[in-house]
Amino acid sequence: MEVSDTSTKQQCSDRLYLVPFGWWKEAEDPDDEEGVLYDALPAYAGPMKILNIFKSDLAFNLIINKQKQQDQRHDNKNYALVSADMWLQALKWHSDAAKDGNGKTSTEDVYPLQLKLSVLQDSNTPGLGVRISKKDNAVECFRRACKIFSLESELLHILDFSGQTTQFLLNKNIKDSPRQSDQDILLELQVYGLSDLNKNKDITKKDETCSKMNGAVANGSYCEKGSLGLTGLQNLGNTCFMNSSLQCLAHTPKLVDYFLGDHRKEINHDNPLGMNGEIAMAFGDLLKTLWAPGATSVSPRSFKSKLAHFAPQFSGFNQHDSQELLAFLLDGLHEDLNRVKCKPYVEAKDGDGRPDEDIADEYWQNHLARNDSVIVDVCQGQYRSTLVCPICKKVSVTFDPFMYLSLPLPSTSMRTMTLTAVPSDGSAQPTSVTVTVPKQGKFEDLMRSLRVACSLGDHETLMVAEVYNNHIIRFLGEPTDSLSLIRDDDRLVAYKLENKFEKFSRVVFVQQQMEKNSTSETHKLSCKAFGLPLVGCGELVKGQDIHDLYFKVLKPFTTKAKENHNTVTEGEESNIPKDTSACDVKFYFTDDNGNIKGSEIIMDDTLELACQLNVVVCWSDSMLKHYDQHLLSSPVEVYKPALFSKRPQESVSLYKCLEAFLKEEPLGPDDMWYCPGCKKHRQASKKLDLWRLPEILVIHLKRFSYSRFLKNKLETYVDFPIHDLDLSTCVAYSNGRSSHRYMLYAISNHYGSMGGGHYTAFIRHDGDRWFDFDDSYVSPIDEGRIKTSAAYVLFYRRLEDV
Numbered sequence: 001m002e003v004s005d006t007s008t009k010q011q012c013s014d015r016l017y018l019v020p021f022g023w024w025k026e027a028e029d030p031d032d033e034e035g036v037l038y039d040a041l042p043a044y045a046g047p048m049k050i051l052n053i054f055k056s057d058l059a060f061n062l063i064i065n066k067q068k069q070q071d072q073r074h075d076n077k078n079y080a081l082v083s084a085d086m087w088l089q090a091l092k093w094h095s096d097a098a099k100d101g102n103g104k105t106s107t108e109d110v111y112p113l114q115l116k117l118s119v120l121q122d123s124n125t126p127g128l129g130v131r132i133s134k135k136d137n138a139v140e141c142f143r144r145a146c147k148i149f150s151l152e153s154e155l156l157h158i159l160d161f162s163g164q165t166t167q168f169l170l171n172k173n174i175k176d177s178p179r180q181s182d183q184d185i186l187l188e189l190q191v192y193g194l195s196d197l198n199k200n201k202d203i204t205k206k207d208e209t210c211s212k213m214n215g216a217v218a219n220g221s222y223c224e225k226g227s228l229g230l231t232g233l234q235n236l237g238n239t240c241f242m243n244s245s246l247q248c249l250a251h252t253p254k255l256v257d258y259f260l261g262d263h264r265k266e267i268n269h270d271n272p273l274g275m276n277g278e279i280a281m282a283f284g285d286l287l288k289t290l291w292a293p294g295a296t297s298v299s300p301r302s303f304k305s306k307l308a309h310f311a312p313q314f315s316g317f318n319q320h321d322s323q324e325l326l327a328f329l330l331d332g333l334h335e336d337l338n339r340v341k342c343k344p345y346v347e348a349k350d351g352d353g354r355p356d357e358d359i360a361d362e363y364w365q366n367h368l369a370r371n372d373s374v375i376v377d378v379c380q381g382q383y384r385s386t387l388v389c390p391i392c393k394k395v396s397v398t399f400d401p402f403m404y405l406s407l408p409l410p411s412t413s414m415r416t417m418t419l420t421a422v423p424s425d426g427s428a429q430p431t432s433v434t435v436t437v438p439k440q441g442k443f444e445d446l447m448r449s450l451r452v453a454c455s456l457g458d459h460e461t462l463m464v465a466e467v468y469n470n471h472i473i474r475f476l477g478e479p480t481d482s483l484s485l486i487r488d489d490d491r492l493v494a495y496k497l498e499n500k501f502e503k504f505s506r507v508v509f510v511q512q513q514m515e516k517n518s519t520s521e522t523h524k525l526s527c528k529a530f531g532l533p534l535v536g537c538g539e540l541v542k543g544q545d546i547h548d549l550y551f552k553v554l555k556p557f558t559t560k561a562k563e564n565h566n567t568v569t570e571g572e573e574s575n576i577p578k579d580t581s582a583c584d585v586k587f588y589f590t591d592d593n594g595n596i597k598g599s600e601i602i603m604d605d606t607l608e609l610a611c612q613l614n615v616v617v618c619w620s621d622s623m624l625k626h627y628d629q630h631l632l633s634s635p636v637e638v639y640k641p642a643l644f645s646k647r648p649q650e651s652v653s654l655y656k657c658l659e660a661f662l663k664e665e666p667l668g669p670d671d672m673w674y675c676p677g678c679k680k681h682r683q684a685s686k687k688l689d690l691w692r693l694p695e696i697l698v699i700h701l702k703r704f705s706y707s708r709f710l711k712n713k714l715e716t717y718v719d720f721p722i723h724d725l726d727l728s729t730c731v732a733y734s735n736g737r738s739s740h741r742y743m744l745y746a747i748s749n750h751y752g753s754m755g756g757g758h759y760t761a762f763i764r765h766d767g768d769r770w771f772d773f774d775d776s777y778v779s780p781i782d783e784g785r786i787k788t789s790a791a792y793v794l795f796y797r798r799l800e801d802v
Contacts, residue, residue, distance in 0.1 A: 039157060
């Protein structure tokens with residue numbers, strides 16, 4: 001008990017614990033030791049009623065009950081106030097009882113609270129006023145404290161076995177004691193076991209025995225010791241990613257037992273792939289602190305320092321990826337604890353037609369010959385990888401270990417895409433076309449939908465381009481390109497062209513507005529691009545041909561065309577408005593980057609033949625009044641959500657993610673396989689199968705996608721099983737010895753976007769009880785709330801078949 005009053009500091013030097021009296025009596029049999037009985041009166045009663053008007057955070061008053069001094073019976077409203085030594089002894093008794101299967105009650109949560117003791121100025125009823133300070137406690141702790149000490153009309157009894165509150169009371173001069181709050185005595189208490197007094201669970205069953213006190217699994221049930229492990233990790237500055245992963249590992253059953261035991265005897269200081277055992281020691285020390293009885297939030301500063309030393313990518317205080325940290329930590333712990341001191345050279349032999357079972361066992365034994373640690377024992381599995389050459393059909397089968405599964409998030413819905421369709425013959429105005437395509441589809445899927453939406457004839461084709469800043473920056477044409485490369489804010493234009501235009505030149509026109517007093521020598525500084533780039537095709541010989549082609553494709557944009565959408569009749573003499581002339585526009589050739597090449601194109605100039613020409617058209621002010629600027633505006637975005645509206649939440653099952661992970665697919669062009677049959681690199685097809693499953697299965701959901709140097713987050717809701725993940729149909733081989741069923745026990749969550757996200761963890765801590773670990777704060781959460789679109793890494797433990 002820490003007090004702010006120096007005169008009583010020596011008397012009250014120990015921390016006090018407020019525990020259920022029944023829990024205390026089971027362990028210590030306090031009939032042999034007499035405690036001082038206090039009545040805890042509601043704050044609105046008694047001599048402090050007036051004070052309560054000004055101090056709304058007053059919880060209750062402690063009054064010595066002399067009449068009932070010997071009445072130490074207990075019920076759900078009686079508590080014991082004990083010293084730290086007494087509390088540890090009781091906790092040890094309950095822990096030992098649980099080991100033997102004799103424990104009767106499960107302990108509840110530990111909440112650190114700061115309470116203030118105020119001496120009452122009523123000589124007839126000497127006692128203590130206990131106040132919970134809003135100012136000194138976190139909001140969550142204060143809310144819990146108010147719930148704990150909500151007395152209503154019932155009387156609360158507290159028996160003080162520490163004797164320290166009595167000493168404090170007797171050493172104070174009640175008559176002279178001031179009422180000012182700055183004279184109150186501030187104590188730091190651990191309020192223990194009060195969050196749910198009526199929920200004393202039976203932690204044993206007739207046929208089940210818990211063999212470990214810190215979370216090991218026996219016969220499919222958890223054995224937890226109340227508050228042990230319910231300890232938060234302080235955020236040192238954007239370290240929530242680290243805290244989330246650490247909490248998940250800190251509640252992985254076999255790892256907890258291992259690191260709370262004598263793990264240092266297995267540290268491999270000589271492994272060149274390890275970190276001299278320092279990561280393993282730092283993690284073990286942190287785990288012991290998190291599982292210490294009565295621990296409050298822990299600062300992981302020492303662990304982070306070790307982490308930054310061996311993994312500079314995690315140094316500093318920038319936000320990082322919890323899965324990347326997890327992958328590094330699991331690999332680092334494995335190498336630091338590798339029982340193999342000298343790794344032998346092993347070489348995988350060819351299958352030679354042998355059964356897959358024999359080949360897989362050989363691969364696994366070769367792996368264990370070089371890698372043997374608690375991480376391998378608990379977290380590593382094995383999958384079969386099959387490669388097939390598309391030419392000679394050579395089949396290659398390998399069996400590789402895995403530490404976790406990284407699953408894609410296949411979309412169960414289609415994607416709508418909007419493009420601007422522009423005819424290249426000047427026959428019609430641009431129109432917006434919206435098509436529906438598979439979200440994971442290819443460019444050929446988009447082209448197939450566009451042909452239908454644009455009502456293309458057999459003599460027509462489409463040329464799709466991306467427009468940015470009034471320029472075409474690329475043409476899309478590779479049929480196998482993924483549509484995921486196209487972002488929602490891209491602007492795409494589909495130009496209608498004649499199907500056979502090989503004998504014609506294709507011209508891309510970009511409009512620029514020519515400012516007053518502009519000359520050909522200064523056009524670079526006085527012209528600015530605007531509007532939609534136009535494309536036309538024709539046989540070009542003279543500069544006049546470019547001039548005529550341009551005004552042909554520009555025809556639908558005249559102000560007259562806006563008023564009358566009918567096309568111009570064949571008898572019309574010219575595509576150019578009668579009151580415009582060649583002096584209203586100037587034409588210049590450009591390179592592919594839009595840079596001007598040479599001087600202005602003269603009508604009588606003879607042109608060099610080329611498949612594609614890029615031309616800048618500079619407009620004078622007089623041109624603007626003849627052509628509609630709205631029709632010439634930039635194309636629409638691929639997807640433009642309506643104001644204040646959101647897309648429907650996408651949902652996919654975890655089994656669908658596994659199915660997408662295990663399906664056969666061709667290797668990418670940058671990941672060619674050297675075929676031993678063809679003696680050449682081939683784009684082989686690859687198929688993965690789960691072969692050997694670990695006791696702890698870690699599943700990483702690939703929420704972050706990469707395209708064009710940008711990192712985007714997928715908010716897909718993944719429906720994952722909590723109590724029974726059955727992978728029987730996903731495993732290619734079963735030896736009948738290991739179960740393929742799993743139960744969820746931890747989740748690493750990521751909320752928000754890439755730039756400003758936040759990580760937390762949900763942990764199963766007491767059979768069917770879940771807790772939200774949000775840095776320093778730990779709070780219960782209903783199981784029905786743990787499935788969210790923020791789930792990022794899932795942790796499962798194997799369920800043994802009955």
